[in-house]
Amino acid sequence: GDSVTQTEGPVTVSESESLIINCTYSATSIAYPNLFWYVRYPGEGLQLLLKVITAGQKGSSRGFEATYNKETTSFHLQKASVQESDSAVYYCALGTQVVGQLTFGRGTRLQVYA
Amino acid sequence: DPKIIQKPKYLVAVTGSEKILICEQYLGHNAMYWYRQSAKKPLEFMFSYSYQKLMDNQTASSRFQPQSSKKNHLDLQITALKPDDSATYFCASSQLGTGGDERLFFGHGTKLSVL
Numbered sequence: 001g002d003s004v005t006q007t008e009g010p011v012t013v014s015e016s017e018s019l020i021i022n023c024t025y026s027a028t029s030i031a032y033p034n035l036f037w038y039v040r041y042p043g044e045g046l047q048l049l050l051k052v053i054t055a056g057q058k059g060s061s062r063g064f065e066a067t068y069n070k071e072t073t074s075f076h077l078q079k080a081s082v083q084e085s086d087s088a089v090y091y092c093a094l095g096t097q098v099v100g101q102l103t104f105g106r107g108t109r110l111q112v113y114a
Numbered sequence: 115d116p117k118i119i120q121k122p123k124y125l126v127a128v129t130g131s132e133k134i135l136i137c138e139q140y141l142g143h144n145a146m147y148w149y150r151q152s153a154k155k156p157l158e159f160m161f162s163y164s165y166q167k168l169m170d171n172q173t174a175s176s177r178f179q180p181q182s183s184k185k186n187h188l189d190l191q192i193t194a195l196k197p198d199d200s201a202t203y204f205c206a207s208s209q210l211g212t213g214g215d216e217r218l219f220f221g222h223g224t225k226l227s228v229l
Contacts, residue, residue: 004156038220045116046157046204046220091157098170100147100208100218104157 002027006092006105014113015084021077021108023066023092034095035068035075036102041088049077049090062086087112117141118221120205125226127195134181135190135224137205145169145210146188147218148180152201163188164210195228202226 006023013019027033037049037059050059055070066077075092089109093102121136139146148160162169166182177199179191192199205221 045118045222046206046218048217048219051217098159098162098172099164099210100145100162100206101159101170101172102157102218103159106154106156 002029002033002094002096002103004092004094004103004105006090007108009089009107009109010111011108012111012113013082016081019077019079019082019086019110021090021092021110023075023077023105025073025075025092025094025103027073027094027096029096032070035066036093036095037064037066037075037077038091038093038104039088040091040107046091082110082112084112084114086110116222118205118207118219120203120221120224122224123222125224127226127228129195129197129228131195132191132193133195133226135192135203135205135226137188137190137221139186139188139205139207139219139221141207141209141219142186143207143209143219144185145208146182146186147206147208148188148190149204149206149220150201151204151223152198157204160190161188192226197228200226200228 034053036051039049050061052059052068058067089107092105118139145164181189202223202225206218
């Protein structure tokens with residue numbers, strides 16, 4: 001079946017440092033799945049951070065970027081300079097052929113300290 | 115204010131009992147879903163409903179029954195509870211018919227513990 005593997009947390013970085021959270025996927029049910037990053041801030045529900053539906057394209061939001069690389073089946077999340085408010089749990093996910101069915105990674109907890 | 119309300123936030127049950135998890139969405143969406151996250155496992159898709167009709171069911175057990183009394187409600191009834199059912203259950207919704215946009219909106223979850 002489909003699967004997503006991402007950096008095991010927690011990841012701890014200091015403010016203004018750069019960040020990369022790795023995500024690789026295996027899609028058996030669909031050749032070119034849509035790819036997503038979701039985020040859960042403390043006390044809030046899971047929300048979409050960014051999505052990319054075309055291989056080779058880059059998505060960006062709130063200073064985060066991720067590029068859909070079909071050769072390496074990767075969708076790494078990067079940010080040049082993190083802030084304390086970025087502390088959250090980040091989930092990589094892929095879309096299947098079933099409407100509303102996303103396959104998620106286990107999540108990566110990011111802790112940014114001042 | 116949260117647009118997807120799940121009740122209760124925490125739930126403790128004994129093995130063999132039955133519980134209902136409540137979900138209401140106020141986003142005007144036409145599709146709703148249930149996901150489950152067990153300890154140290156990823157979020158797993160369970161059901162999808164559109165216009166109060168089941169679209170897809172990925173859970174093998176008939177002990178899990180979604181119930182939709184209104185188009186913005188999708189409750190989850192769990193019967194004959196087992197300790198392995200302990201997990202956080204997330205309700206989600208989306209608007210279908212938007213060109214394949216799979217943007218899901220999630221509730222805060224109900225954490226179920228079965229003793």
